[in-house]
Amino acid sequence: MPQPLAGLRVIEVGGGSVSAASATKTFADYGADVVTVEPLTGGLVRRLPPFPEDAPRLDAGAFHLALNTGKRSIALDVETASGREVLTRLIRGAHLLVVEQPPALARRLLDLVPADGPSAVTISPHGLEGPYADRVENDASAFAWTTRMYLHATAGRPPLRYAPQLAAIQVGGTAAAVGAAAAWSTEHDGERRNIEVAAVEALSGNVDSFFITWSFNQVETPRGPGQSHIAYPAGNYRCKDGWVMFAASGPRFFDRLCQGIGHPELSTDPRFADPVQKGEHWDDFMTYLGPWLEVRTRHEVFTQLQGFGVMVAPTLEVSEVLTDPQAVARGSFVQLDQPGVGAITLAGAPFHLDEAWEVHPAPRLGQHTTALLDAAGYTRDEQIALFRAGVTG
Numbered sequence: 001m002p003q004p005l006a007g008l009r010v011i012e013v014g015g016g017s018v019s020a021a022s023a024t025k026t027f028a029d030y031g032a033d034v035v036t037v038e039p040l041t042g043g044l045v046r047r048l049p050p051f052p053e054d055a056p057r058l059d060a061g062a063f064h065l066a067l068n069t070g071k072r073s074i075a076l077d078v079e080t081a082s083g084r085e086v087l088t089r090l091i092r093g094a095h096l097l098v099v100e101q102p103p104a105l106a107r108r109l110l111d112l113v114p115a116d117g118p119s120a121v122t123i124s125p126h127g128l129e130g131p132y133a134d135r136v137e138n139d140a141s142a143f144a145w146t147t148r149m150y151l152h153a154t155a156g157r158p159p160l161r162y163a164p165q166l167a168a169i170q171v172g173g174t175a176a177a178v179g180a181a182a183a184w185s186t187e188h189d190g191e192r193r194n195i196e197v198a199a200v201e202a203l204s205g206n207v208d209s210f211f212i213t214w215s216f217n218q219v220e221t222p223r224g225p226g227q228s229h230i231a232y233p234a235g236n237y238r239c240k241d242g243w244v245m246f247a248a249s250g251p252r253f254f255d256r257l258c259q260g261i262g263h264p265e266l267s268t269d270p271r272f273a274d275p276v277q278k279g280e281h282w283d284d285f286m287t288y289l290g291p292w293l294e295v296r297t298r299h300e301v302f303t304q305l306q307g308f309g310v311m312v313a314p315t316l317e318v319s320e321v322l323t324d325p326q327a328v329a330r331g332s333f334v335q336l337d338q339p340g341v342g343a344i345t346l347a348g349a350p351f352h353l354d355e356a357w358e359v360h361p362a363p364r365l366g367q368h369t370t371a372l373l374d375a376a377g378y379t380r381d382e383q384i385a386l387f388r389a390g391v392t393g
Contacts, residue, residue, distance in 0.1 A: 001355045002031065004031060005027055005031040006031040006032070007031075007032075008031070008033070008095050008183060009033045009034075009035070009095050009096075010024055010027045010028075010032050010033070010094065010095065010096045010097075010179075010183075011035050011037065011087075011090055011091055011097050011098070011118075012036045012037060012071070013087065013097070013099045013101065013109060014037075014043070014098065014099070014101075015038075015044070015100060015101055016039060016042055016043010016044050016045045016047075017043060017044055017100045017168075018063065018067065018139065018165050018168040018169060019123050019168045019169070019172040019175065020098050020099075020123055020172065021036070021045045021064075021172070022169045022171075022172025022173065022175075022176070023172040023176040023179060024036065024071065024098055025066075025067050025068065025069060025172075026173075026180075026350070027176070027179070027180075028069060028070035028071050029070060029349070029357055029358065029359055030356055030357055031356075031358070033072070034070065034071040035072045035073075035074060035368075035372060036068060036071045036073050036074070037076050037090070038073055038074065038075050038076070038366070039075070039077070040366075040392075042058040045061070045063050045064050045068065046058045046059070046061050046063075046365065047061060048061050048062070048063040048064070048165070049062070050062050052341060052342075058365050059365060060340065060341050063165065065338055065341065065346070065361075065362045066346055066362075067362075068362035068363060069346070069360055069362050070358075070359060070360035070361075070362075071362065072367070072371075072372065073363035073364065073366055073367050073368055074090070074366060074368055074369045074392070075365055075366030075369055075392060076392055076393075077390065077391050077392075078101075078105070078109065079105065080390075082386060082391045083391045084109070086373070086376065086386070086392070087112060088112045089376040089377065090372065090376060091112060091113055091114075091118065092114075092117070095183045095186070095187070096118050096119055096179050096182065096183045097109075097110075097113060097117075097118050097119070097121070098123070098175065098179060099120060099121070100123040100124065102124075102134070102136075103124060103128045103133050103134060104134075106122050106124065106128060107128065110122065113192070115192070117192060118183070118192060119179075119182035119183060119186045119193040119194070119195065120192075120193075121178060121179045121197060122194070122196050122197065123171060123172075123175050123199065124196070124197075124199070125142050125199045126145075126198050126200055127196050127201070128196055137199065138168075139164070139165050139166070139168035140161045140164075142167055142168075142199040142203065143161060143162060143167040143203060144159075144161075145203075145204075146204040147204065147210065147211060148203060148206070149161060167199070168199070170202065170203060171197065171203065174202040175197045175202075178195055179195075182195055229282040230279035230282075232246075232278075232285065233246035233249065233254075233289065234247055234248070234249045237293055238293065238294075239293040239296055239297065239298055239301050240294060240296055240297050240298075241297045242315060243314075244293070244302065244314055244315060245312065245313050245314075246310075246311065246312050247311040247312075248310050248311050254272070257289075257305065257308070257310045260304060260305045260307070260308035261288060261292045261305075262292075266285070266288060298314035298315070299314065301314070321333070322345065330348075331349075332347070332348050333345055333346065333347060333348055334346055334347075336359055336360075336361060338361045339364075340364075365393070366392075366393050369392055369393065373386070373392070
């Protein structure tokens, strides 16, 4: 059975950015022919650590190996006239163009697309127009513009960022979704579309933005504590070998929790049953829950309380996900033999569809330059001239 995106051709001109690489990875892993047009010296995604043995190499960085899987790489200077002429030929026959470049260059690249050419998705921090269009951001600063960073903190503490590059990858997810829709619709109605994905807008519209609540009542949602002492148990609580996360403050779940820890009488105790009094007696409740947790592992807490229907889960560390029984059973992580690096472990399919997802090694910088130029009709003498002029690498 062919992969669902087999036959689809995507051209990525992201300058090696994380968002563009993340967006087109989705297409490559589901069977599309993705050509990544990279700067002659490689882009940001190849320079992001970690590296094997902490030795920086353009072809061995973790983000490159994870986000450029299965793509073909051409090293090309698209800021030159000759480079744009090469790109024009690459675009012919493509079904989608993904661009992440400064606005002025992005517009010049979009002008290369013929009227019957592919739809295009441009990614930028603030969009291609407006007073902030030319601002340069990274994933942390873009996240700060969205109100979400402000809300990512415990009460009274400074705002927190996401893990590095997580915001950029979220933006890539938005670009992938709209890109797939654009490619499908162009195939069915023949209309090409230019789509702008502004990172700040993509992040602001995500699920943990509290803008919608503010828009109704003009009141800022307060940042909650990491462990609520009013509506409890909610948040992370320490147990014998780490932490467990509770979301069991509602009466129904609180009643189940009390049964699960062997104190059903607490659910009718006025100190905890009365919402007004409950916030004043967290310390009293912890004289029951604390000792119960101290002698049990995360797995024991999880399995025992799940039997009572309590909303609780172990808080896993990164080093533990590979051996998590559910992840093992689902094949949530896969091993890949990466030339020049060896065996690496990557996240598996983001969703399961029979025979749809397949991961292949990430390319060396410019690994497919010659083959792509051959296919674009350049003679070897012309290719040598482009190389000598510093247009290709």
